[in-house]
Amino acid sequence: MTTADFSVPMAGYGAIRDAMESLAALLRAHITNSGEAGLAGVPVRVNSPREVELANVSSAVAVWLHRVDVAADLLNATPPRPSSDRESHRPLPVELAVSVVPINGEAAVANLLLGRVLQVLSDHRRLTGAQLAGTLASSGTVLTLGLDLHGAYELNLLWSGQQTNARPSVGLRVAGVVIDSHLDDLASAPVLDATIPLAQIVGATA
Incomplete structure (x- = not known):
């Protein structure tokens, strides 16, 4: 675990919701609104397959999101300092484990959707700025998407509680979500900045 300064952009408790909506918006742009035969009009829903x-x-x-x-690796990073004598509470960095599941009674259509999902997620590994939804858009957050095998x-554990048939799906890890604390900043010892001339270190005289 690292103890480096926490330089990762942070967001509030809506970060998980906004990250999932960002992912859904990416897929809608390239599936629902694509205008391509077999893809256009197919909705993208932030739900489990059973809920769909x-x-x-x-x-x-x-x-x-399962x-x-x-x-x-970021949990023990040094909290940010809003000023030299104030310290923020430690934020919470998380990763989202997501399955993207095409649903269609016709195997050919389901496989077409599966291929498109793989293509889009492989081509768009980073989401930033206007690609992000809600509060994330202005937070400086960078979401990184990694295919997960x-x-x-x-897979058996994943589907056993769904009370439905298992389907081919794409596993995804979404990193870069950092939830800020809602607590007020803490008073802390001020940061001291001391400059020692090189001559004092080596014992030289000016």
Whole structure:
């Protein structure tokens, strides 16, 4: 674990919601609004596959957040200092484990959607600025998207609670989400800046 200064941009408690909406907006732009045969009009929903089924939606792409992990390599980073005698509470960096699941009763259409999802997520590994939704757009946040391979055991755990048939899906890790503390800044010892002439270190005289 690192103890470096916390230089990662932060957002409020809506960061997870906005990160998922950012991901959905990316897919909508290249699927729902693409104008391409077999893709155009297919909705992208931030729901689990089972929730999509219960809504009686027969064709969709489900963007399913199934786990949130703490980003351990950033957890012990030094909190930011708003001033020399103030210190912020430690923010919480997290990574989102997402499955993107095409849903369609026709295998050919489902596979077409699957290929498009893979293409888009491979081509767009970083989301910044206007590509981000809600509060993230102006926070300086950079979301990084990494394709994630699931083993047979993990897939079994993932689908066992869904009460539906398992479907081919794309695993994704979304990094760069940092949730700021809502607590007021703390008073702390001021940062001292001392300059020691080189002559004092080596014992030389001017």
